[in-house]
Amino acid sequence: MFNTTSQQGSSSQEIPTTSTLHEVRCQSDPIETVATEIKPKMRSVGTQLSMGTFSNFHFRSKGIQAKLYGHDVGSETTIMFPDAQLSSTPVRGSIFRPSKRPRLVLDEEEESGLHVEPNDSTYNPDSVVTQESELTIDPQPDHSDNKYIVFESCLRELFVSCPVCKMKCVVQSRRRGTFVAFIQLCEKCKYHRQWQSQPIVGSTPLGNLLLSAATYFTGGSFKQLEKIFKAMKLQMMHYVTFRIHARNFLEPTIIHKWNRDQLNLIRQLQEGGHVAVAGDMHADTTGHSAKFGSYTIMHMETNKILDLQLVQSNEVGGSYHMEKEGLKRCLDKLESNGLAVDYIVTDRHPQIQKYLRDHNITQFYDVWHFEKGLSKKLDKLSKMKDCEVLKKWLHSIKNHVYWSANSSESGPEKVAKWNSLQNHIQNVHVHDNHLFPKCEHPDKVSRDPTKWFQPGSIALHKVEKLLYNKKVLKDIEKLSHHLQTSSLEAFHSLIVRFAPKNVIFPFIEMLCRLYLAAIHYNENANREQATTTEGQAVYKFIFPKSKQGECTAKPVKIDPTYNYVDDLMSLLLQKVFVDPKPYADELHTIPIPPPLSSKKSRGVAGTQHTVQLDQETTHDGMTTLTLRPR
Template sequence: MEKGSGQGESGERKRPYPGTSVGSSGGRPLLHGPNRNRSVKEQQRQRDATKIYLLRSYVNWQMEKELYKHFHDLTFVSNADFAEHLLQDHTKRCQMHLFRKDAESQTEAFSAAVTTERSVDTQKGEETFDPATSTPLKKPSAMFCPMSPVGVDIEQHGRETADHTHTLGNSCSQKELQKELEYCSDDEGEEDKFGDWEDVMDELNQSKLSVNQLETSLQVDEEVFGFQGDDRDSDETPVFEPNQPKQDTQPFIDSCVKEDKIIVWVSKIEELLKQVHGETCPNPSCQRMLGYQNTFTGSGLKVTWSCCEGHSPGQWFSQPLFNRMYAGNLLIASGVILSGNSLMKMTHFFKTIGLKSITKDTFYRTQRLYVAPVVDNFWQGMQQGILSAYGDQQVVLAGDGRCDSPGHSAQYCSYVFTDEATKKVLHVEVVDVREVGGKSPNMEKMAFERGMDFLMKQIKVEELVTDAHTQISAAMKNSVKFQDVTHQHDVWHGAKSIARKIKKASRLRENRVLQSWLPSIRNHFWFSSKTSNRDDVRMKATFLGILHHIVDEHEWVFGTDGRPGKCAHEELQDAERTKRWLKKGSVPHKTLATELTARRFLNNLKYYKNFRHTGILESFNNHLLMYAPKRHSYGYVGFTIRNKLAVIDHNYHADRRQATQVDGTPRFQCKYSKSTGRFSAQPLMEQKSYGYLPELMGLIFLQRANTTGPLNQQVPMKENDPKRIHPRISLLPRPPIQELIKCHKSRFEPSN
C-alpha cells in the first residue's frame, strides 16, 4: 500500500503546519489540538468574539463619522473618505510626539524650552505632565490612534460603559484596516443613523480580516470571553490610561478614606472644564470646536476632550485612581458592607436620586476579593487579643444560637459565645443547612459543638450558660469532653417558660384570677434563683413558697427542704393590696400547684441555682439584625463576614459609658413596654464612635493593592464552603426549566 502525500516514512501523518495537528481521518489541520469538536468550538468562539467586537466598533464608527461631518460642515461623507482621513491622521501622529502648548500664558521661547525639556525627560523614560491640567501626557505609540470624542454615554444592557477608545495592533496593516473599515458599514441616510442590525451582521460575516489576527491585535479573548455579566473590569479604569506618578501608598489611602466627598452635577463639571480649557482648539492653525466626552465607570467620571483633528487632547478624572480602580467604587462597595446596609436598598436609593453607582457584580467581587479577607483577619486579630489575655483564668461563657430567617426554613445558624463578666463576644460559629443534611433544627447543636471545641483549646471554660435547648442540654450532660464544665440555664428564659405555662392555664374561665399573679410569680422565680446561694434544694423550697403566699399564708411548718418556711417580705398592709388572695384548695390554686410541682420542672431547677443571665446575647442578636436582617438572603461569605462585623462593632463599643448631662448628671431615656403597659427609665449610653471603620477601609485598600489580577479573577473555593457539599440547599438535582414550565399551572387561569 502506497503512502499518502501527508505521511512520513514511518507511516504516520505529518503536521503540515507548526503548532497544528491533523485529525485521525485526515482533512483540514486542526488549529487548537487533536480534538475536532474542541477545535471547532474554539474557532466558533473566536469568530463570535470578532463579531461582537466589530459590532461595538461599528457603532463607534458611525458616531465618529457623524462628528467628523458636523465639524467640517459636510452633508455626506463616504466610508472610504472617512477611513482615508483616519489613516492620514494616524500616520501623522505616529511620526511626531504630541506635546500640548499653553498659547495663552507661555511664550514661544518658553514653549520651545519646555518642549526640549520634555523630549529629554521622555528619552529618560520619565512621565511628562501638562502644566495647564496637571494631567500626565500619554506617550504616543507606534500604532496608537485616538478617536475623536463624542459627548454621549453608551450604556449596554444597563451596565457601566468602558472607555470607547480603541487601539489597532501592530499586526494590522493600513491596507487591511482600510478594507475592514469599508466592510464595516455602508452609506446610510439620516433617518437610520446606525443601520439595520441584520445588515450589520451580514457585513461582519463578510469580514476579510483574519480572525487570528483580530484576536491577537485587539485582545478579543480578554475583552469578551471568560467573563460574566459586567466582568470586563467594569469598575476599573480602561486599559490605556496614563500611568499615575508613584506615591506613598499609605498617605494616598488615608486621603481616599478620610477626605470629605460631595455630590456634584455633571453639567457643572462640564461647565467648569469648558471655562478652563475653552470650547475651541487652542491651536492657532485649527480653531475648531473641542468635543467633550463623558465616560462613567461606576461612580467615577472621566472627561476627555479634543478637536476633530486630534489637537490638544486632554482628560480629567473625578476620583483618584487606585490600582486601576476608581477609589469611590471601592469605597461604595466596602461601605455598604461595613455599615451593615443592603446593596438592593442602596442601589434603589442611588437610582432614586440619579446618582451613579457600581453594579451588583462589582459589589460581590469586591466583597469576595477584598472585604472578606480583611474582615476575617481583623476579627482573628481582635479575637486572639481577647483570648490571650485570660491566661489561666477560669471563664464563664454564655452561648445562644440564632437562625438567619424566621420560621423553620433557615439556611444559616450563627452561634455566639460571650464572656459573662466582660460581656464581650469571644467566638461566633456559622453553620449551613447543607452541613447537617438539610435539617435546620440540627444546625444549632453542630454550631455549639464547633464553638466549644475551639474555645476549650484556647481558654479554661468553667461554666456555660445557655437557654433550655434540649439537644445542647443532652450534649452537655452525656458528652465526655464537657464533663468538667458546669451547665446552667438562663434565668430569664426559665421565668418566661413558667409564665407561659401559667398564662395558658389562666385562659380557662375558672383560672382567670391567675393572670393578675403572673408578674409576681415571674419575679419570685428571679428572687429564688438569686437567693439560692448555688443550692438547688434551697431554691426549690424558696420558690414553692409561692403556693403558701398566694393563699395568704406567710409562715408554714415544713417546706420542701424539711425546715420551717417563712416569706421574706415585711408585713403587708391591706391598703397596699391590688390582688385578691386565692382560696386554699380552690381550682386556681390546684392548677398553679400542678404546674409548679411538675417533675420535669422541679428537676430542671438545678440549672438556675447560679443565677446566670444571657441578656447581653439577646441584645447582640437584636444588634445583628442591623448587619444581617432576617428578611434578606445572603451567600455564605456575605453572611459570615456580616456576623463578624456585628461582633467587631459590639466588642469595640462594649466599654461605653453612660451619657451625662452638661453638669455631669447621668442621662436616662423613657421606654414603654407594650407587654406590661408600663413606662420605665433606661440608661442612655454614649454615642458609638465606629473608630475601627477607617482602619478597616484602609486595610481594604491595601488588600486591593496587594492582590494580583483583575477584579473578575477566579478565586478558589474555601475548604469549609458549603458549596463543596452541594451547590444548592435543596440537595436535589435541579430539573430543566422547560419541564417546570410544562408542569406549571395557575389557579387563576380561565377554565375551558
C-alpha cells in the same frame, strides 16, 4: 483609563516657543529625544482653571488627578480604543495600553459610547510622565479624603475653552460607575489634557471600590443604595461589580480582621484561667424551616463575643440539630485555643443539655427563657373560669422567679425559696425548710383578702400542679444565679441590622455579615450611660409588647462608634488590595456546604422521567440552575 503614546509624524506645523512638554515611556518614541526648554510653568489646585493658576508649568493635582499636556515636538498623538467593533472619532491625546498590574476585578461597562471588554486593561497612571515632574497616584491611597457631589454640567464648564488661546475645545468623557474622565483638546494650539475624578489603582477606580466597601462594612444593602442613587441620578457601578469587589477584596478583609481580633481577645482571657460564657443560637427565619443557624458564645464578664459559628441546615440533617452543632463547634474552637470553660449559661434545649452533661460541662439555665415559658402557661391558666384569682398573682410570680435565682448561691436554696411561694399565696409566711424558714417581707394585713388562694380550692390545685412538678423544680435548681444571656439577646437583635431576615444571603456573605455584627458589638459592648449637662443619668420609657402596656425605664447609652469601619478600610487599601492572595487563601480555608437544592431531584409532570437539578456558577459570580435528565 487612558495611556498615551507619541507617534513620530511628518507634519510641518510650527512649534510654539511658549511651552513644550515631552512624553516619555511611549512605545513609538525614540530612545533619546530632545525637548525644548519649558519657560512658563503651570499649576492646578483642585479644579480651578483660571489663567492665574498656570503661573508655574509644574503641575500637581491635589485631591483630583489630572493630566496636563503641552505641544509634542514634531509628533501627533491620537486616541485609540481597544474595541474595534465600536467606531469612534480619533482624538489627539492618548492611546490604550494593557495594564501592567494583573486585572483582579471585573468592572462594569463604560458609557459615553465607548465599550471596554470585561478583561481589557484600563488606564495606567504610570504610563505618562512630564519632563519636569511625573503625575502619579499615591501608592498608598487614603480613604479619608473628602468626597463631594459634583454636577456634570459644572464639570464641563471647566473644559469648554482652552486656557492658553481661549478657543472652544473638543471635549470627550468616559464613565465607569462613579468614575468619570474628560479629555480636552484645542484644535487651534493643539493644547490637550486629561482629567479624572478619582484615582485608579491598577485597573480599579478607587471610588467604586470604596463605595462597595462602605456599603458592605456598614451592613448596608446594595439594592437600597442603588434606589437612592437612581432617584438622585447619581452614577454608580453595577451589582456584578459590587459582588466581584466583595468576593475578591471585602470578604477576605472581614475574615482576616475577625480572626485577628478573636485571637487577641482569647489571648487576653487565657491569663485569667477558666471563663464563664453564655451561648445561644440565632436562626435566619422563625420556626423549624431555617436555612442558617448561627451559634454565639459570649464572655459574660467582659460582655464580648468570643466565637460565632454558622451552620447550614443540610449539614446536620435539619434545622432542629443546628443548635447542638453550633455549640460543639464553638467549644471546640475555644478548646483548640487553650481557653477552658468554667460553666455556660444557655436555654433549656434538650440536645444542649445532653451534650454538656456527656462532656462534664457545668450548665445553668437563663432565667428569662425559663420565666418566658412559664409565664405563657400561667397566662393560659389564668383565663380559665376557676382560676381567675391567678390574674392578681401573675406579675408577682414572674418576679419571684428572678428573686429565687438571683438571691441564692446554691441549687437547694433556689428550690427552697421557690417552694415558699406555695405557702405565700395562701397567706402563710412561715415554712418548714431550714434553708428558707420565713418570708423576708414585713408582716402586714392585706387590704384585699380575696386575693389569697383558698386551701383545697381548684385554683390552688392547678397552680401547684403547674409550678411544682418534677421538671420545674429540676429547672429551678439550675437557674443561673449571677449572669444571664440578656446581652446575647441584644446581640441577636443587632444581627438583624446586618443580616435582615427577609434577604437570602449565600453562605460566605452571611458569615461575613455575622462577623461584622460581632465586631460592631465588641467595640460598643461597654458603652457608658448618657448624662445631662448637670451630670444626671438619662433614661427613656419604653412599652414592651410582652408587658402588655406596662412601661419600663431603660438607660440611654452614648452614641455607638464605628472605628472598626476605618480599620477595615485601611486594611483593605493598604494590604488586601495590594496583595489579595494570602487573604483569599485564608477565606478559602472555610468549608462551604453545598446549596440546599444541590441534591434534590424533581419529577416532570406527565412523564416517567426524572431530572437532576444542577447548580453552576458563571464567571461573573451569578448562579444558574439547570435541569438535567437522570
